[in-house]
Amino acid sequence: MSAEDLSVPQDPADALAAVVALRRLADQLEDAAVEQAMRAGWSWPDVAEALGVTRQAVHKKHVKRLIAAGVTLRRRQ
Amino acid sequence: MSAIDHYINDIIVRGGAEALEDGSAATEAHHLLLALATFEDTAAHRVLTAAGLGRQAIREALDREFEHSLNAVGVSLSSYRLPRPSRDPERTAAMGASARLAIERGFATSTGKKDLRPAHLLLGVLDTEIGTVPRALALAGVDRAELMAHVRGTLPHETW
Structure with missing residues (x-):
């Protein structure tokens, strides 16, 4: 889908609210996707590369909740 | 700490729990609204309940928004x-910008710390035409201005 195809709502309030909602959806999707990947045996560097962030960033953001959930994590490389 | 200090702390803690539950990174104004609808025995809670806005109804309105x-x-x-x-x-969830604004606005509706009550905090959350709270209320068919008038109406005679 090109930028031209994406219809921006006419009302600025709707467009701005969509930004907020998309950010929240992206956060939820990231939490679910990172957990899915780590449960499938992905490494921190691979998950970081897939997300386009540093491995330190992805590790810091997600490690505690995954350990608390009992997910078996590969050693940080 | 005074009763209102304890109440504000409870609202912030409960709002933070609501934020974590729905996967939000920070506590925002709509999480404070959910918290205000949770703690009973306040004028704020009574007004929300009378308008059909129990915690679950607010949660559903937010999901629709x-x-x-x-x-x-x-x-x-x-x-x-x-x-x-x-x-x-x-x-724990950090306090988001909209939650901070709502609390500041709530403080501004009272005549001072000694006057500050839960109803003032609810006014602070409701007193904006921008953002998730007014959008969710509008989608739920709630007249925000009327709701605010009901909250203000409790202030002269309700002590808490």
Whole structure:
């Protein structure tokens, strides 16, 4: 889908609210996707590369909740 | 600490729990609204309940607003089957900008700290035409101005 195809709502309030909602959806999707990947045996560097962030960033953001959930994590490389 | 200090602390803690529950990174004004609807025996709670805005009704209104806002850019929430991610039990949510604004506005509606009551905090959350709270209320068919008038109406005679 090109930028031209994406219809921006006419009302600025709707467009701005969509930004907020998309950010929240992206956060939820990231939490679910990172957990899915780590449960499938992905490494921190691979998950970081897939997300386009540093491995330190992805590790810091997600490690505690995954350990608390009992997910078996590969050693940080 | 005074009763209002304890109450504000309870609202912030409860709002933070609401934020973590719905996967939000920070506590926002709508999480404070959910918290205000949780603690009973306040004028704020009575006004919300009388308007049909119990905690569950507010949660449903917020979910509708989320879905509505995504639909506006062609994203359908029903096409996502997200597994519920694990949460860090020790994590706490930071205070977001809209929650800070709501509390500041609530303080501004009182004549001073000694006058500050839960109803003032509810006014602070409701007193904006911008953002998730007014959008969710509008989608739920709630007249925000009328709701605020009811809250203000409690102030002269309700002590808490």
